[in-house]
Amino acid sequence: MDNIRERFVSVFADQDVGIEVIRFLAEKYPWHIKNVITTQGSNITSLVKSFKYDTLVSEEIVESNAKCIFNGVDIIFLAWWPNIVPKFIIEAPRIGVVNFHPSLLPFNRGKHYNFWTLVENTPFGVTLHFADDGIDSGDIIFQEIIPKDWEDTGETLYIKAKDTIISLFKKRYLDIIEGRYTRRKQHTQFGSLHYSNQMDIQSRLYLDKSYNLRDLLNLLRARTFKGNPACSFIDEDRKFEVRISISEVTDEQK
Numbered sequence: 001m002d003n004i005r006e007r008f009v010s011v012f013a014d015q016d017v018g019i020e021v022i023r024f025l026a027e028k029y030p031w032h033i034k035n036v037i038t039t040q041g042s043n044i045t046s047l048v049k050s051f052k053y054d055t056l057v058s059e060e061i062v063e064s065n066a067k068c069i070f071n072g073v074d075i076i077f078l079a080w081w082p083n084i085v086p087k088f089i090i091e092a093p094r095i096g097v098v099n100f101h102p103s104l105l106p107f108n109r110g111k112h113y114n115f116w117t118l119v120e121n122t123p124f125g126v127t128l129h130f131a132d133d134g135i136d137s138g139d140i141i142f143q144e145i146i147p148k149d150w151e152d153t154g155e156t157l158y159i160k161a162k163d164t165i166i167s168l169f170k171k172r173y174l175d176i177i178e179g180r181y182t183r184r185k186q187h188t189q190f191g192s193l194h195y196s197n198q199m200d201i202q203s204r205l206y207l208d209k210s211y212n213l214r215d216l217l218n219l220l221r222a223r224t225f226k227g228n229p230a231c232s233f234i235d236e237d238r239k240f241e242v243r244i245s246i247s248e249v250t251d252e253q254k
Helices: 015-028 044-050 063-069 113-119 154-177 196-202 213-222
Strands: 009-013 033-038 054-057 075-079 096-101 125-130 140-145 231-235 238-242
Touching: 009 015, 015 033, 015 044, 015 075, 015 154, 033 044, 044 054, 075 154, 096 154, 113 154, 113 196, 113 213, 125 154, 140 154
Parallel strands: 009 033, 009 075, 033 054, 075 096
Antiparallel strands: 096 125, 125 140, 231 238
16 A cells, blocks of 8 residues: 555535535545534535545534544645634644635735735735644645736635635645645744734725725725625715726727
């Protein structure tokens, strides 16, 4: 038996990214998966059961049973996982926990990466990194830059990040489980960290305030995401939302 077959992984899977990770592993390396962890009521559960893998809901994992659940597991993958995992899970696998983070760390640690990369004009991309007891602050192993331009919005960058991190994981999966990577410590003092409530505060517009046009356009497109709240302002006790569309004018249109 080769070394690849001696590796075992657990996957914390959520949303489209989690589904694609499970499908990829089930097709290419089905013997690697020990179990899959989902959120309560996730549509991933039925998919995982169709592949006949052990499935648990994250709430079922507590400190007293974590060692048993992850016994023999080399790496845990957090595939678009929405919650911070506790220290007893981080310490459970033999090698560590690899997190999917949709930003070019150390920029935009935490929440709403697709919003802040436009508002703060920071580099954009995706990162596979080891989780530690901080917020997206563990050692980086692989990254991929995603170009962005004036036509991008919070929505387009969200979609690009999902597609790119799936591709990066598939390309680097064997490198990760075979240890073919260099761990790079993050210099978080040069990056940024954002929390959930900061985006709503930043998205409030004021009719009598002066704005730099570049900053205003970046703010409006950062919060343009179909089906989600947008930038807003209040006028005479009425609330209005503002979305934006920016398109390049081609030579034929000039």
